[in-house]
Amino acid sequence: MNDSPAPDSTGATAGTPPDGSALESTTREGTAREGTAPTAARGLSRRGLFGLAGAGVAGLGLGIAGDRAALAVAASSAQTSAGAVYPFFQKHQAGIVTPAQDRLHFAAFDVTDGTSRADLIELLQDWTVAAAAMTAGQDVGDYGSVSGPYDAPPEDTGEALGLPPAGLTITFGFGPSLFQTAEGVDRFGLAARRPADLVDLPHFPGDMLEETRSGGDLCIQACADDPQVAVHAIRNLSRIAFGRAAIRWSQLGFGRTSSTSTSQVTPRNLFGFKDGTANIKAEEPAAATEHLWVGSSDGPAWLAGGSYLVARRIRMTIETWDRTSLREQETVIGRNKGEGAPLSGGTEFTEPDFELAGRADQPLIDTAAHVRLAHPTQNDGIRILRRGYNFVDGNDSLGRLDAGLFFISFQRSPESFTAVQLNLARHDALNEYIRHVGSALFAVPPGAAKGSYVGAPLFA
Amino acid sequence: MRARLLPLVAASAVGLLALTGCVANATDADSANAALTVDSSADACTVSAAEAPSGNLSFAVTNSGDQVTEFYLLAEDGLRIVGEVENIGPGLSRDLVVQLAPGNYLTTCKPGMVGDGIDKTAFTVTDSGDEVVDADLDAQVEVANTNYAAYVRDQVAQLLTGTQAFADAYLAGDDDTARALYAPTRAHWERVETVAESFGDLDPQLDLREADLEEGQDWTGWHAIEKDLWPAEAEAGFAAYTPEQRQNLADLLVTDTETLNDKVQDLDFTLSQQTNGAIGLLDEVATGKVTGEEEFWSHTDLWDFQANIDGAKVLYAGVRDILIEEDADLATELDTEFAALQELLDAQRVGEDFTLYTDLTPAEVKAFADQVNALGEPLNQLTATLVL
Numbered sequence: 085m086n087d088s089p090a091p092d093s094t095g096a097t098a099g100t101p102p103d104g105s106a107l108e109s110t111t112r113e114g115t116a117r118e119g120t121a122p123t124a125a126r127g128l129s130r131r132g133l134f135g136l137a138g139a140g141v142a143g144l145g146l147g148i149a150g151d152r153a154a155l156a157v158a159a160s161s162a163q164t165s166a167g168a169v170y171p172f173f174q175k176h177q178a179g180i181v182t183p184a185q186d187r188l189h190f191a192a193f194d195v196t197d198g199t200s201r202a203d204l205i206e207l208l209q210d211w212t213v214a215a216a217a218m219t220a221g222q223d224v225g226d227y228g229s230v231s232g233p234y235d236a237p238p239e240d241t242g243e244a245l246g247l248p249p250a251g252l253t254i255t256f257g258f259g260p261s262l263f264q265t266a267e268g269v270d271r272f273g274l275a276a277r278r279p280a281d282l283v284d285l286p287h288f289p290g291d292m293l294e295e296t297r298s299g300g301d302l303c304i305q306a307c308a309d310d311p312q313v314a315v316h317a318i319r320n321l322s323r324i325a326f327g328r329a330a331i332r333w334s335q336l337g338f339g340r341t342s343s344t345s346t347s348q349v350t351p352r353n354l355f356g357f358k359d360g361t362a363n364i365k366a367e368e369p370a371a372a373t374e375h376l377w378v379g380s381s382d383g384p385a386w387l388a389g390g391s392y393l394v395a396r397r398i399r400m401t402i403e404t405w406d407r408t409s410l411r412e413q414e415t416v417i418g419r420n421k422g423e424g425a426p427l428s429g430g431t432e433f434t435e436p437d438f439e440l441a442g443r444a445d446q447p448l449i450d451t452a453a454h455v456r457l458a459h460p461t462q463n464d465g466i467r468i469l470r471r472g473y474n475f476v477d478g479n480d481s482l483g484r485l486d487a488g489l490f491f492i493s494f495q496r497s498p499e500s501f502t503a504v505q506l507n508l509a510r511h512d513a514l515n516e517y518i519r520h521v522g523s524a525l526f527a528v529p530p531g532a533a534k535g536s537y538v539g540a541p542l543f544a
Numbered sequence: 545m546r547a548r549l550l551p552l553v554a555a556s557a558v559g560l561l562a563l564t565g566c567v568a569n570a571t572d573a574d575s576a577n578a579a580l581t582v583d584s585s586a587d588a589c590t591v592s593a594a595e596a597p598s599g600n601l602s603f604a605v606t607n608s609g610d611q612v613t614e615f616y617l618l619a620e621d622g623l624r625i626v627g628e629v630e631n632i633g634p635g636l637s638r639d640l641v642v643q644l645a646p647g648n649y650l651t652t653c654k655p656g657m658v659g660d661g662i663d664k665t666a667f668t669v670t671d672s673g674d675e676v677v678d679a680d681l682d683a684q685v686e687v688a689n690t691n692y693a694a695y696v697r698d699q700v701a702q703l704l705t706g707t708q709a710f711a712d713a714y715l716a717g718d719d720d721t722a723r724a725l726y727a728p729t730r731a732h733w734e735r736v737e738t739v740a741e742s743f744g745d746l747d748p749q750l751d752l753r754e755a756d757l758e759e760g761q762d763w764t765g766w767h768a769i770e771k772d773l774w775p776a777e778a779e780a781g782f783a784a785y786t787p788e789q790r791q792n793l794a795d796l797l798v799t800d801t802e803t804l805n806d807k808v809q810d811l812d813f814t815l816s817q818q819t820n821g822a823i824g825l826l827d828e829v830a831t832g833k834v835t836g837e838e839e840f841w842s843h844t845d846l847w848d849f850q851a852n853i854d855g856a857k858v859l860y861a862g863v864r865d866i867l868i869e870e871d872a873d874l875a876t877e878l879d880t881e882f883a884a885l886q887e888l889l890d891a892q893r894v895g896e897d898f899t900l901y902t903d904l905t906p907a908e909v910k911a912f913a914d915q916v917n918a919l920g921e922p923l924n925q926l927t928a929t930l931v932l
Contacts, residue, residue: 286759287757287759288758289755289756289757289758289761290755290756291755292755401830401831403830403917403920404827404830404831404920407823407827407920407921407924408924409924409927409928420636420637420638422637423636423637425633425635425636426633427631427633427636428633428634429607429612429633429634429635429636430633430634430635430636431635434635440612440633441612442612442630442631442633442657443614443630443631443657448612448631448633481906481909481910482834482835482909482910482913482914483910483913483914483917484913506758509758510758516827516831
């Protein structure tokens with residue numbers, strides 16, 4: 085867990101541009117760049133650039149792609165801070181215990197028919213190269229957005245040009261269907277490597293899941309403090325994937341509803357309540373080891389040091405919530421609205437006292453209150469790391485905002501989520517105001533190693 | 545139907561007497577809320593002022609002690625409760641907003657919620673010149689309570705009779721009759737749904753939709769039978785129930801309704817339970833019936849919709865006289881919005897029946913949703929207006 089933000093001081097360095105006179109054949113060697121930017125041993129495969137190169141050169145390696153942070157500093161005097169930079173190649177993938185950024189762009193992908201195992205590996209390699217560049221604040225490709233051959237489509241779409249890295253993290257996951265489709269087909273020879281825990285979540289009471297918003301062979305979670313940077317990441321990775329994988333569903337999130345570091349102020353969800361007070365934080369590495377990272381004896385070796393990502397799109401019926409009395413709102417949640425303190429007393433970070441009784445011997449925190457039902461002491465000590473985002477996606481045909489919480493959690497086993505969610509789905513007073521409309525589960529491999537690609541041990 | 549798992553919000557045991565704190569027709573735009581603070585500690589109850597002008601007053605009570613505490617505003621006799629805040633956890637703050645007429649009062653706190661209250665201090669409300677309503681409405685509230693309890697008993701009795709007839713038809717294999725009885729019988733349930741939901745298990749046993757089921761849970765009640773009566777609407781491969789399943793479901797339906805009938809014989813409704821009941825019924829419409837989620841196979845959602853509104857109207861009618869004295873404008877608004885909603889429902893009548901939900905046009909559904917919102921906003925002011 086080495087997510088220490090470090091300002092990126094690298095200027096644009098020149099690699100050695102290939103000879104522009106002929107189309108190069110694909111090789112596996114890239115050109116190592118100077119400077120502190122993360123490098124990969126290979127550049128984008130020729131196929132990865134297929135959509136990118138025109139009549140010109142299919143470049144390789146990380147060449148003279150612009151360093152956006154440097155360009156930003158050069159171009160704009162107003163930009164004084166490059167923002168946080170989280171290196172891509174780490175022991176655990178970034179974007180989990182990383183202090184939660186403000187913006188999300190999440191996409192689930194399905195692998196296209198006809199894609200072979202080798203193609204899939206190549207896709208992951210291409211994605212790794214691109215993700216390493218973007219998280220360092222660099223453009224995708226050798227020439228980036230504006231420096232390539234004039235008759236070729238730009239390799240990078242360009243909307244992040246001039247923007248700092250903005251704390252971008254890109255986190256990859258593998259869905260159950262990647263290993264075996266619902267019909268039992270093993271497309272990529274991976275079925276034997278599927279962790280026993282990696283199966284679709286069960287139906288919970290009250291679920292109203294839409295098939296088109298659920299599932300997926302692969303996922304990418306892009307988080308940043310600048311929405312344009314997060315969007316740019318998914319967009320470019322989607323482009324790179326054309327022909328091999330396509331977006332199944334995606335979700336934008338505009339406000340974090342969690343803190344993953346004690347340095348963060350607790351944000352509010354669209355119910356107006358603070359969300360994420362009692363969360364596994366980056367400053368608790370022991371808790372992370374126990375509850376978050378897959379252990380080496382938990383399952384297949386390729387996933388050790390990884391985690392599981394649960395994504396649930398939770399629609400809030402905010403119109404009825406907004407008409408509800410403050411008393412009921414606080415009773416349902418179990419905390420007061422202003423401070424976020426548990427109704428048993430104290431301040432925001434005081435531990436709730438579920439026994440403390442008020443009038444008529446009724447507990448101050450209702451038996452059906454959300455904070456009680458989700459609490460580790462009421463769930464055999466289960467803890468999960470929540471990292472969700474608010475969303476408002478237009479409105480429905482009844483004039484109601486399509487608003488809610490895009491819930492994301494990371495945990496050592498999906499069983500942790502399932503146990504707590506079952507408790508909530510059965511009893512939570514909050515159920516009156518929410519509907520789960522989308523659901524997906526992904527195995528998140530450990531961090532990629534420099535020179536390798538994300539998920540490589542799965543294919544080894 | 546998704547159960548409201550919280551018990552209906554209960555007014556305090558002496559809530560009936562708290563009506564003197566109700567919000568009146570304040571027409572004077574200059575009357576500002578006087579804001580006071582109260583510090584409740586282990587041995588003191590310190591109010592920031594001993595005097596305030598009449599009108600809207602707000603007490604921000606902070607518990608600086610380490611026990612659960614309460615704050616009371618009492619009448620001059622030291623007994624009648626004019627306003628109160630209960631269940632304030634250690635370290636927390638909560639606001640009491642009241643409207644007070646000129647006169648002498650007492651403030652006191654009860655750390656640990658026992659005894660008579662400590663540090664009783666005189667509190668004087670001077671005449672600010674603003675008009676304050678001060679009506680003693682106990683008798684009216686008691687009448688409303690008695691009438692509503694009788695209404696609930698009557699509806700559930702009709703539900704029981706209707707359920708027995710429905711179960712007989714279903715078991716006899718007379719599906720046409722069963723289908724014809726389904727929605728009209730359920731109307732009796734839907735009219736008093738918020739009361740039924742307060743009985744915990746009965747609501748899931750009788751009114752659970754398939755989507756609300758947990759894996760491995762037994763599905764009983766109206767909607768389980770609904771699916772069997774409208775199999776054409778069910779998913780491909782749905783198998784009709786066996787005679788044993790029919791018997792089991794029908795028996796349970798009757799037995800559970802008999803249990804409900806027993807439970808409603810001796811009920812009492814405080815004013816806030818009545819107002820919150822009306823609000824709850826409209827919430828049912830807003831979240832389930834206006835979207836067609838409730839009657840997944842029979843599409844008889846409009847029957848339920850009308851029944852929920854019937855129930856809300858009965859509750860509203862019971863407190864309307866009280867409301868007119870407190871806030872005539874709100875009463876006029878509610879009258880208008882209820883009438884507009886009823887007009888939309890009437891337009892969908894087909895003889896004794898209603899248009900099926902699936903036959904409504906998107907524009908008609910939108911009109912319903914808009915009107916539900918138009919009614920919901922003022923209706924949700926009802927509790928705060930009448931019960932402070």
